[in-house]
Amino acid sequence: MSLIKACARSINLVRRNPPLCNASLRPSPLGLSLHPTFRRTMASAMAKRLEGKTIVVTGASSGIGKSTAKEFARTSPKNLKLILTARRIDALKALAEEIKAEVGDGVKVLPYQLDVSKPEQINNFVPSLPEEFKEIDILVNNAGLVKGVAQAPDIKAEDMSIMFDTNVTGLINMTQAILPIFKKRSEGGRGDIINIGSIAGREPYAGGGIYCATKAAVRSFTESLRKELVASRIRIIEIDPGQVETEFSVVRFYGDKAKADAVYKGVEPLTGDDIAEIIVFAAGRRENVVIADTLVFPSHQASAGVMHRKS
Structure with a gap:
């Protein structure tokens, strides 16, 4: 009889607590079904880890950079500082207004006009920051571009x-400008450097020789930096997207939108938001956890040159 009573009690508990039934579960970003309470706990844990941080995002006027700025703000909206850099200051100011409208005054945004291909501008970057923005915690080296499909x-x-000056020299100069801020902290240093690479840095393809070479250089620099800083608490992270639809292809084809659109015909590419979620996830881990190296494809892609296109 006691077993029957125990079973009946379990059924009643489930009835009184319907949120625990399967119908209330929601998919997590990693594809797992989590109870809403657990999702709130996870979100608040990541928000707390990011709380009070000062974050630099390069190339923030569009694409992955713009999405990353918004995702950081949404994840930790109560106390965050964002330094958003790009060449287009008007676009950055508009983004700052978008963020304020969405999350309120808890996120302070500093739009900063910066061309990372110009070393003199990077040299002046940290010294010219307002005092409240100088203690940078996270650098997202996102600025990059590709020009043309010409072959040697x-x-x-x-x-x-322009590709080497932006993708390689610019990334290295930004890292060298910010790294001293990280290294002066306790335990040999503390902070995050998140470099946005590409499948092109792992697998060169015809018509992309220079771009592929720049991203391979980013990969080598990132891995060297991780080894050089292994005794510190500075995390070195690389995220390599596959096919993402942003302004990338428009720039590659010198503004020819028709050619750019043809690149994505018959496929569903990744979006800037998809990569932004991964960037913020990596930055929001416990300090001892390093998402060192991530390759991200849309489902139709298996390598740089292997894609399934719907007819």
Whole structure:
């Protein structure tokens, strides 16, 4: 009889607590079904880890950078400082207004006009920051571009220069500008450097020789930096997206929207929001957890050159 009573009591408990039934479960970003209470707990834990941080995002005027700024703000809306850099200051100011409208005054946003391909601008970056923004905790090296699909010997010198100056030299100069802030902290240093690489840095393809070379350089620099800083609490993180639909292809084809749109015909590419979620997730882990290396594909992609397109 006691067993029957125990079973009946269990059934009544479930009835009195309907949120525990399967109908109330929601999919998590990792594909797991979690009770809403658990989701709130997880979100608040990540928000607390990010709370009070000062974050720099380069290339924040569009695409992955813009999505990343918004995702940080949404994740920790009570106490956060964002330094958003790009060449287009008007776009940054508009983004700052969008963030304020969505999350309120808990997130302070500093739009900062910066071309990372210009070393003199980077040299002036940290010294020119307002005092309240100088203690940077996270650097997201997102600024990057690709120009053309020319193959050797027809690659334009100016395209080579802008890709290397932005994707490689710019990323390294930004890292060197921010790293001293991290290194002066206790335990050998503390902070996050998140470099946005590409599948192109792992698997070169025809017509992308220079761009692929720049992203391979980013990968090598990132891995070297991680080894150099292994005795510190500075986390070095690389995220390598596959096909993402942003302004990337428009820039590659010199503003030709029709050619850019053809790149995504018959497929569902990743979005800037997809990559932003992964960036913020990596930054929001416990300090001892390093999401060191992440390759991200849309479901139709298996490598740089292997994609399934719907007819």
